[in-house]
Amino acid sequence: MRISNVDERHFYEIEAAKNEWSLAELNRQFDSALYERLALSRDKDEVARLATEGQVIEKPSDAVKDPYVLEFLGLPELPEYSESELETRIIDHLQQFLLELGTGFAFIGRQVRFTFNEEHFRVDLVFFNRILRCFVLFDLKIGQLKHQDIGQMQMYVNYYDRMVKLPEENPTIGIVLCKDKNNAVVEMTLPENNKQIFASKYETVLPSKEDLKKLLNDQLDTF
Numbered sequence: 001m002r003i004s005n006v007d008e009r010h011f012y013e014i015e016a017a018k019n020e021w022s023l024a025e026l027n028r029q030f031d032s033a034l035y036e037r038l039a040l041s042r043d044k045d046e047v048a049r050l051a052t053e054g055q056v057i058e059k060p061s062d063a064v065k066d067p068y069v070l071e072f073l074g075l076p077e078l079p080e081y082s083e084s085e086l087e088t089r090i091i092d093h094l095q096q097f098l099l100e101l102g103t104g105f106a107f108i109g110r111q112v113r114f115t116f117n118e119e120h121f122r123v124d125l126v127f128f129n130r131i132l133r134c135f136v137l138f139d140l141k142i143g144q145l146k147h148q149d150i151g152q153m154q155m156y157v158n159y160y161d162r163m164v165k166l167p168e169e170n171p172t173i174g175i176v177l178c179k180d181k182n183n184a185v186v187e188m189t190l191p192e193n194n195k196q197i198f199a200s201k202y203e204t205v206l207p208s209k210e211d212l213k214k215l216l217n218d219q220l221d222t223f
Contacts, residue, residue, distance in 0.1 A: 007051035008035045014054035018103075025099060032069040032100075036212035040219060041066060047216075057103060057131045060173045060195055065102070067201040068177060072096040075204040083140050087111075087124055090140075104131035114159055123156055134170040135160050138177055145181035145199055147189040157196055171195075177202050 003009040012035065016026045038055060039047045041064070049056065057063050073089040075081055090097050091110055098105055108126040115121070125138040137160065139153050153174040160172040176199045186199045 010051045011035050011054060018054055031206055033207050033209045033212045036209065036216050037065050037067065039216050055102060060132065063102060063129055063132060064175060064198045064200060067203045067207065068100055069203050069207060070100065071204060071206050073204060081142065083142050086140050086142060090125065104129045105136065106130060116159060132170055135165060135172045137172060137174045141176060141178040143179055145176060145178040145186065147185055149176050150186065150189045150197060150199065153197055175200055
C-alpha cells in the first residue's frame with residue numbers, strides 16, 4: 001500500500017498473487033524496480049497492460065529483462081571476479097536467480113557440453129521455459145560485450161534449434177548477460193528481424209528506482 005503509483009501497485013498485487021511471493025520476495029522485487037525494468041522494454045499499451053494483467057509472456061522478448069538485478073550474489077564485496085566465479089555464485093543462489101528470471105523457467109544444467117565438427121563447446125547456463133516451450137541459453141560476460149560474443153551465442157542457438165529441441169518445441173532463445181554493452185553494436189550485429197538473441201546487462205547492486213522511473217517517464221512521453 002506504500003506504492004503511490006496505482007498502476008505499479010496493481011502490477012505488484014497481480015504478480016504477488018500469481019507467483020505466490022512471500023513478503024520478503026515482494027519487497028525484493030519492489031526494491032529491484034521490477035515494474036520499471038519490465039516497462040522500459042514495452043510500448044505504452046503494453047505498459048498499461050502490466051497494471052491489468054501483470055507480466056504476460058507470449059513472445060521471447062517478454063521473458064527477457066534489461067537489466068537483470070543480481071544483488072543477492074554478494075559480488076560487490078569483491079574487487080574483481082571471473083566469469084566462472086559469477087557462474088558459481090548464480091548456481092549457489094539458484095533459487096533467487098530463478099525468481100529473478102521470472103515465470104516458467106526450469107534449470108537444465110551448467111557448462112552443458114556439445115560437440116560439433118570434432119570441437120567441444122559449453123553453454124554456461126541452460127534453462128527451459130515452460131510457457132514459451134523453448135530452451136533459454138545464457139552466456140556470461142563480465143566485461144564489455146563484443147560482437148564476437150553475439151556471434152558465439154548465435155551458433156549455440158542454431159545448434160540447439162537443429163540438434164537438440166524437439167519438433168513440437170519453439171525456437172531457442174539466447175541471452176548474453178554482460179556487465180556493459182553498446183546498444184549500437186548489438187543492433188548492428190543482430191539481424192533486423194531478430195527474435196531469438198538478446199543482450200542484457202546485469203547489476204550487482206539494487207538499481208536506483210528514481211533513475212529508472214525518470215527513464216520510463218521520458219520514454220512514455222515520446223510515444
